[in-house]
Structures are given as C-alpha cells and as structure tokens.
Amino acid sequence: MMTRTSPSRRALQYLALAGYLVFLAFPLWWLISTALKTPQEIARIDPTVIPIHPTLENFRTAFEQQPILRSILNTLYVAGVSSLVTVGLAVPGAYVMARYRSIVGKSTMVWVLLSQIFPFILVIIPLFLIVRDFGLFDTHLGLIIVYIVWSMPFALWMLRSHVQSIPIEVEEAAAIDGASRVRMIREILAPLLVPGVVATALFTFVSAWNEFFFALVLLKSPELSTLSLTLVKFIGAEGVARLGALAAASLVATIPSLIFFAIIQRHLTSGLLSGAVKS
Amino acid sequence: MRHRVRAAAALVAAGALIAAGCGAGSGTNEAGSPKEPISLRFQSLAFQPESIAANKEIVAEWNKANPNVKVEYVQGDWGSVQDQLVTGFEGGTAPDIFHYESSYLRDFADRGNLLDLNDYLTDKTRRDIRPAIWDTATFDDGVYGMPFLLDAFVVFANKKLLDEAGIKVPAPDDPWTWDEFTANAKKLTKQGRYGAAFALKSPANRILNLSLNFDGKFFAQQDDKSQAVFGAPEKVVLQRIHDMLYKDKIAAPEAIGMGGADTLPAFFDGKFAMVPSGIWLRQQIIEQAPKDFEWVTIPALKGTSQTQAAAPQTLSVSADTKHPEEAVKFMEFFLSPKNQARLANGDAMVPASQGALDDPVLTKTPGWEVAVASGSFLQKAPFQTVKGYEEWKNKIANPSIQEYFQDRITIDQLGQKLVKDGNGILERYQR
Numbered sequence: 257m258m259t260r261t262s263p264s265r266r267a268l269q270y271l272a273l274a275g276y277l278v279f280l281a282f283p284l285w286w287l288i289s290t291a292l293k294t295p296q297e298i299a300r301i302d303p304t305v306i307p308i309h310p311t312l313e314n315f316r317t318a319f320e321q322q323p324i325l326r327s328i329l330n331t332l333y334v335a336g337v338s339s340l341v342t343v344g345l346a347v348p349g350a351y352v353m354a355r356y357r358s359i360v361g362k363s364t365m366v367w368v369l370l371s372q373i374f375p376f377i378l379v380i381i382p383l384f385l386i387v388r389d390f391g392l393f394d395t396h397l398g399l400i401i402v403y404i405v406w407s408m409p410f411a412l413w414m415l416r417s418h419v420q421s422i423p424i425e426v427e428e429a430a431a432i433d434g435a436s437r438v439r440m441i442r443e444i445l446a447p448l449l450v451p452g453v454v455a456t457a458l459f460t461f462v463s464a465w466n467e468f469f470f471a472l473v474l475l476k477s478p479e480l481s482t483l484s485l486t487l488v489k490f491i492g493a494e495g496v497a498r499l500g501a502l503a504a505a506s507l508v509a510t511i512p513s514l515i516f517f518a519i520i521q522r523h524l525t526s527g528l529l530s531g532a533v534k535s
Numbered sequence: 536m537r538h539r540v541r542a543a544a545a546l547v548a549a550g551a552l553i554a555a556g557c558g559a560g561s562g563t564n565e566a567g568s569p570k571e572p573i574s575l576r577f578q579s580l581a582f583q584p585e586s587i588a589a590n591k592e593i594v595a596e597w598n599k600a601n602p603n604v605k606v607e608y609v610q611g612d613w614g615s616v617q618d619q620l621v622t623g624f625e626g627g628t629a630p631d632i633f634h635y636e637s638s639y640l641r642d643f644a645d646r647g648n649l650l651d652l653n654d655y656l657t658d659k660t661r662r663d664i665r666p667a668i669w670d671t672a673t674f675d676d677g678v679y680g681m682p683f684l685l686d687a688f689v690v691f692a693n694k695k696l697l698d699e700a701g702i703k704v705p706a707p708d709d710p711w712t713w714d715e716f717t718a719n720a721k722k723l724t725k726q727g728r729y730g731a732a733f734a735l736k737s738p739a740n741r742i743l744n745l746s747l748n749f750d751g752k753f754f755a756q757q758d759d760k761s762q763a764v765f766g767a768p769e770k771v772v773l774q775r776i777h778d779m780l781y782k783d784k785i786a787a788p789e790a791i792g793m794g795g796a797d798t799l800p801a802f803f804d805g806k807f808a809m810v811p812s813g814i815w816l817r818q819q820i821i822e823q824a825p826k827d828f829e830w831v832t833i834p835a836l837k838g839t840s841q842t843q844a845a846a847p848q849t850l851s852v853s854a855d856t857k858h859p860e861e862a863v864k865f866m867e868f869f870l871s872p873k874n875q876a877r878l879a880n881g882d883a884m885v886p887a888s889q890g891a892l893d894d895p896v897l898t899k900t901p902g903w904e905v906a907v908a909s910g911s912f913l914q915k916a917p918f919q920t921v922k923g924y925e926e927w928k929n930k931i932a933n934p935s936i937q938e939y940f941q942d943r944i945t946i947d948q949l950g951q952k953l954v955k956d957g958n959g960i961l962e963r964y965q966r
Contacts, residue, residue: 299823301804321587322610381625388626472615473622476576476630492582493613495736496795496819 287510290503291315298499314500315508318490324505326479327486332512334396334482335464338403342411342460343453345404350415351441355424365416368409376406376469384473394476402470407460414459418452419445454523465513483509572603573858575865578611578630580848583818586881593874597865604861606632624648624853631856632866637671637680638740638846638919644679645922650852651677655863663872664887670915671845680849682887683870684879686813687835687843687909688745689902690716690731691820694829696723696808707908710834710841713748713775716809720785723808729787732807733776735940736794739932740846743918746772748838752917753953760965761921763957765950771838773939774946781942791940796823803828811836814906818883821901832902835909843909844916847887885910923964931957 261269285305290298292310318324353361383402384393392398422445430440468484475481487509490502581590587610594608609630611619616635623629624643643649656678661669664682672680690711697704700722705711711719720730735741743753751769754761779786787807790798796819801807803824810816820830835841850870852862868874872890879886880896885906891897892907900906918924935952938944944952 295823296825299800299803301800301806317584321584381622384622384626388628393626393628468615469618472619476609476623476628478609488614489582489610489612491612491614493580493815494795494813495614496582498582498584 284510287503287507290499291507293500295500314504317498318501318505318508321501322486322489322505323478323481324483324486324508327481327483328509328512330396330480331465331483331509334399334403335461338400338407338464339457339461341400342404342407343415343457346408346411346415346456347449347453350412351419351445353412354416354419365413368412371409380469380473383470387474393474394480396480399471399474399482402474403460403464403467406470407463411456411460414456415449415452418449418455422448450523454520458517458520461516462513569603569858569861572605573861574605574607575631575856575858575862576607576609577865577869578609578616578633580611580613580616580634581878581881582613583881583883586878589874589877589881593869593877597868601865604858604865606865620648624855627855629853629855631858631862632850632852634848634850635680636846637682637849639925640672640679640849640851641674641920641922642925643851644674644677648854649679650854650856650859650862651679652681652852652863653678655860656681657867660867660870663890665889665910667914668845668847668887671847671919672849672851674920680851681866681870682845682847682849683875684848684882685845685885685887685910685913686815686847687885687906687913688741688811689814689835689905689909690809690811690833691802691816692809692831692833693802693805693807694831696728696805697831704831705834707834707904710837712837713772716836717775717779717783717785720779720809721783724785728805729790729807730785731779731809731811732787732790732793732798732801733779733811734793734795734798735776735791735937736797737933738936738940739928742772742776742936743916743932744844744846745836747842747844747916748772748836748840750839750842754917754921761917761923761961763927763954763961765954770946770950773936773949777940777942777946780940791937795819799823809833814902814909815882815884817900817902817906821883832905834905835912841912843913844919845913846919848884921961923961926964927957927960930960 289305289307291314292307292312293304294307294309294311294313297304297308353364387393387398387402390398392401426444426448427440430444431437435444466484467482468488471482471485475485487502487505490505491497577594579587579590581587591608594606597604597606611634616633617639620629620633620635620643624646629648640649653676660681668682668685669678672678672682692704694704700719702719702722705715716731723730743751746753746769749768749771751771753763753765753769755764756762776786780788780791787801790801790807796816798807798810798812799816799819802810802820814832817832824830835843850866852859852866856862870878870888872886872888873894875886875888876891876894876896879891880900883900883906886892886897887910892910897903897907921927931952935944935949935956939946939949
C-alpha cells in the first residue's frame with residue numbers, strides 16, 4: 257500500500273536536500289569567489305561570500321605566469337590514456353579473477369592487496385631508477401605507465417567485485433541459449449559491467465588528474481608539466497600562497513574534469529542490473 | 536721541423552691566452568665561448584610575480600649575450616624542491632644550477648652533490664659579499680652556494696595604533712630592546728586587540744635564530760661532535776614569548792599555529808598591533824593591505840645584541856654538471872650587484888651583494904632603511920653547521936616548541952626533549 261508523504265515532511269526533505277546541495281556546492285563557490293577577489297579582499301578578516309569588487313586580474317596573472325592551458329592538455333592526455341589502458345587491461349583480468357577459481361587467482365588477489373600496503377615514498381627512488389634506465393624519464397609515456405601500474409590493483413579489485421555481483425545465472429542462461437563465451441561477454445556481460453567500468457575509469461582518471469609526487473619526480477621539462485605541478489608554483493616559501501591566482505588557475509583546471517564527469521556520470525546510475533534476474 | 540711545429544703551437548697557445556685575457560677584461564658576459572653550443576638548466580624558486588619576471592629577464596639577457604651557452608629557465612617551487620633535488624641527484628637528473636637556501640646545502644654537500652665553487656669564483660664576486668654571509672654556504676672549507684637574498688626577523692606595526700598609544704618608531708641605529716618591545720606590546724593591548732602576534736607554525740628556525748640575541752646557541756662542540764645544549768641563554772626568548780602569551784596576555788595565542796602571512800588579515804583589521812616576521816613580509820603587506828592602512832617596519836629587536844642567523848637564499852651548481860665553468864659564469868652574471876638589486880626588489884628582501892645596497896631600485900622601497908640595517912648583524916649560527924640538524928628540527932624541535940607554546944609542557948620538559956631526544960638523533964649523524 258502506498259503511503260502519501262505529508263506536505264510538512266516533504267518540505268523538510270527538500271530543505272535537507274537544499275542544505276546538502278549548498279554543502280556540496282560551497283567549496284566550488286568559494287573557489288569562484290576567491291578567483292574573482294582582489295588581494296585586499298582576500299586578506300579581509302571578515303571574508304565576503306560574494307566579491308565586492310570582482311576582478312579578472314587573478315586569471316590574467318595565472319595565465320601570464322604559468323602555462324595553465326598546456327598543463328591542462330598534458331594532464332588530460334596523461335590521465336585519459338592511463339585511465340583507458342587501465343580499464344582495458346583490468347576488465348579481462350577482473351573477469352578471470354572473479355569467474356575462475358584457482359591458486360593463481362587467489363595469490364594474485366593477495367599480491368594485489370599487498371601492493372596497496374607500500375606507501376609511494378617507499379617506492380619512488382627504485383621506481384625512478386627503473387623509469388630512467390628504460391629511457392622513460394621526463395616522458396609522458398613513463399608517467400602513464402607508472403599511473404597504470406599504480407591504479408591497476410584497485411581497478412582489478414573494484415571490477416572483480418562488479419563481475420561477482422552479476423549473477424552467474426545470467427551467463428549460464430546465455431550459454432544455454434547457445435551464445436559463445438565471446439558473444440556472451442560482449443553482448444550480455446559488457447553492458448551489465450558499464451557502471452563498474454565507468455566508476456573504475458573515473459577513479460583512475462581522477463587519481464591521475466590529481467597526482468603530484470610521481471609527476472614531480474618523473475618529469476623535469478616545463479613543457480611536460482601536469483596541472484598539479486603547475487598549480488603548486490603559486491605557493492612560495494613559508495607556505496605563502498598567491499591565493500587569487502591559485503584559485504583562478506584551479507578553477508580553470510576544474511572545468512575539463514567537470515565536463516568529463518558530466519558526460520560519463522549518467523552511466524554510473526543506469527541500473528542495468530535491475531530485472532536481469534527474476535527473484 | 537719539429538721545432539717549427541712547437542713554435543707554431545706555442546704561438547697559437549699564447550694567442551689564445553691573450554684572447555682569453557682580453558675577453559675576461561672586456562667586461563662581456565661571454566662564458567669562455569665554447570666551440571659547440573651547450574645548454575644549462577637553471578631552476579629558480581622565484582615566487583612573487585615581480586621576482587619571476589626579473590629572473591626570466593636576466594636569463595634572457597644572458598642568452599642574448601651568450602648564444603653558445605643557452606640557459607633554460609625552469610620554474611621550481613619551495614614546497615617540493617627538497618624531494619625533487621634528492622631524487623634528481625640520485626638519478627643524475629638534477630638541474631645544472633639551482634636556487635635554494637643555505638641551511639639545506641650541508642647535507643647535499645656532504646653527499647658530494649654540489650660543486651665546490653672555490654676554484655671558479657672570481658675575486659670580484661667574492662669581495663662583493665661579506666665573509667660572514669659566505670660562511671653560511673661554506674662547509675669544511677668548500678664553498679657550495681652563492682648567497683644572494685637575505686632575510687631578518689623584524690617587526691611590522693600598525694602606524695595608527697602606535698601613534699594613538701604615543702609610541703615612537705625607533706631608528707635602525709637605536710632599536711628596541713626585547714623589554715621595550717614587551718612594554719609597548721602591553722600598551723597596545725586593549726579589549727579585542729593583542730599587542731603582538733607571533734606566527735610560529737614551524738617555530739624551530741625562528742626561535743633558534745632569535746635566541747642568538749641573548750647568545751643562545753642550542754648546540755656546542757664536544758670532542759669534535761655537536762651536542763644539543765639547553766641552558767639559561769637558550770631559555771630567554773622562549774620564556775619571553777611564553778610570558779607574553781600566557782602571563783601578560785599581550786600576544787595572541789591563536790597566532791602561534793599560523794604560518795607565513797596568516798596573521799595579516801587580523802593585522803590589517805587592527806586586532807594584532809605588531810607582527811614580528813621576516814623582512815619578506817613587506818611584499819605581502821604592500822600587495823594585500825587596504826589602501827588606507829598605514830604601517831611601519833620596526834628594526835630587529837635587541838637582546839644583548841641584535842645578532843641573528845643568516846640563512847640566505849643561494850644559487851648552487853650540481854657536481855654532475857658537464858659545464859662547471861660556464862655554470863659558475865652564468866651564476867656570477869645572474870647575481871651581479873645590479874641583478875641582485877632587481878631580484879631583491881622582486882622579493883622585498885635584502886641582497887647579499889654590497890654593491891647592490893645603494894641601487895635606487897631598492898632604496899625607494901618602504902622600510903628599506905630597516906631592511907638594509909638588518910644585513911649588518913646576520914651571521915652564521917652554530918646550528919647551521921650541525922650534521923643532522925634538519926632531522927633534529929623536524930622530529931624534535933618543531934613539535935616540542937609548539938607544545939611549549941601551547942602551554943602543554945614546561946620549559947624544563949622542553950629542554951629535556953631538545954637535549955635528550957635530540958642528541959639521540961645527532962648521534963647517528965656523527966658516528
């Protein structure tokens with residue numbers, strides 16, 4: 257029996273939702289607001305939410321002093337490629353780990369878990385030496401390979417759970433209907449895996465987009481710099497930051513990832529599993 | 536025949552020497568004119584827009600005058616330079632010339648990462664910088680960096696509040712003592728306003744630096760080993776600041792956890808009347824202060840002396856560089872008196888070059904008289920030569936001093952930590 261929500265209860269729900277939206281949007285608004293403020297307004301003891309004398313000077317400073325656009329393109333390239341390759345490799349790997357029970361699968365999972373224990377400060381010097389010896393130091397390719405290797409354990413783990421959450425009966429039903437394994441994976445399993453693949457792709461993309469330390473150590477040419485390396489240049493000795501220019505640059509840097517999210521996010525909630533199996 | 540060849544070779548060599556001599560004396564910037572064009576990588580940590588612009592301009596001027604020695608400008612940053620240099624030296628990819636600070640050079644020099652500049656620096660360059668400042672980058676007789684920007688701990692004050700309280704701004708040759716500073720902070724403290732605000736987020740360097748005012752050295756040499764010590768001279772500045780915070784209540788406790796320019800909003804608003812800080816803060820005040828805000832720079836405080844530790848920013852050359860001569864020549868060009876004035880102006884700091892001090896670019900900046908006077912009492916401090924100081928500072932001194940300023944431990948407990956725990960760390964470096 258359907259129960260009707262009372263108007264007062266509904267109003268409270270909307271209020272809570274609005275509060276939550278404000279909570280989520282506030283940091284982004286603060287970024288926009290800071291990017292539009294003068295240094296004097298940023299240094300006020302009673303901060304203003306809406307800039308009193310909005311200015312685009314911070315954007316001019318940011319673009320004049322650091323190659324923001326080039327860094328965004330570099331980061332898009334590195335994060336995009338590493339995300340695609342990670343997911344491309346992780347999907348078949350995760351399928352095998354989820355569906356084929358063997359000692360290799362188990363030991364692989366243990367190894368995957370173990371590899372997550374090491375903090376990257378521990379591996380950075382040997383990793384740096386390996387990358388250099390392969391002639392990949394100061395190249396995007398070297399950084400992409402490191403990002404793929406670094407994200408792979410989590411991607412495998414995440415996708416394995418997604419594959420496991422798809423009932424085996426779906427595959428069995430397809431097999432009974434005469435579908436080959438390849439056809440079953442392509443036409444039955446792949447669409448069901450889309451939310452998991454998207455979530456994994458988002459994770460690897462965002463990890464690479466935000467990553468700082470590997471990029472710092474593995475790149476040296478300014479023209480190869482990724483965004484995190486460029487943004488940190490707005491912070492000086494004793495932690496003093498040029499907040500206006502930093503906010504302006506960060507805001508511009510957020511736009512491509514926002515667009516990427518906007519395009520990809522609907523796949524996250526597509527709920528393809530619903531109705532796949534009658535309970 | 537053989538004699539003719541030798542004579543010809545001698546003539547060529549003599550000609551080359553004469554040509555080289557003429558070149559050196561002609562005042563041009565040419566770096567020995569290598570036969571094949573070479574390139575050098577120079578990493579700068581310039582941060583202020585004016586300073587970045589000055590850095591780039593000077594590099595462009597060099598490249599124009601020295602087409603065979605092309606210098607590539609690379610922008611580094613203070614936050615990550617240590618990690619970057621460590622991995623760069625380990626992997627042989629460090630920049631040829633890099634900007635950093637004298638306090639951090641010792642460890643790199645000990646590991647053989649830095650070129651000893653002794654064999655390369657000209658007498659003119661050596662004479663331009665005071666010996667006390669050269670000392671800060673000299674370890675075991677090797678010179679591992681060329682100092683160029685100096686900082687000193689001075690006091691910035693709200694002029695209007697000083698006038699209201701009838702407090703006169705002291706002249707650089709008649710600075711306030713710590714007692715006078717405390718008395719004036721008392722006068723300036725009112726309901727809702729503190730007389731002073733010490734931003735001591737990472738307090739160790741600052742405290743060790745200021746303690747030199749009372750001859751507090753924190754380290755002593757025993758049997759060729761550095762030992763942490765904590766006696767009466769080391770206690771003075773710590774105790775004075777602590778008293779201002781909790782006994783007299785004339786310094787803002789909330790500022791203790793602040794760093795850099797975090798105190799400025801309250802300073803501009805009149806909630807903090809005086810802000811002791813590095814001379815570099817001038818730049819931030821000029822940039823951020825409201826138009827009607829009047830401020831003054833008060834000379835460095837005096838204990839038994841005004842002595843403070845010099846920790847100049849430096850340029851160093853990587854030991855792995857393939858072109859040490861050219862790298863040092865570029866460094867000397869980059870840090871000529873005229874260029875040091877431009878760089879110091881960009882960062883609102885004091886140039887190490889004596890020849891730069893009269894440059895009109897600097898003399899017209901606010902608080903310049905105080906800034907330039909600060910250059911005279913800066914010298915190498917004992918802690919700057921201690922092996923393992925960085926670890927002692929980060930693991931023991933910074934957290935313990937913070938605890939003391941948060942009133943969670945007594946000064947004797949602090950001393951115990953600095954000495955007992957600290958010597959445990961130093962021991963490892965001196966085996």
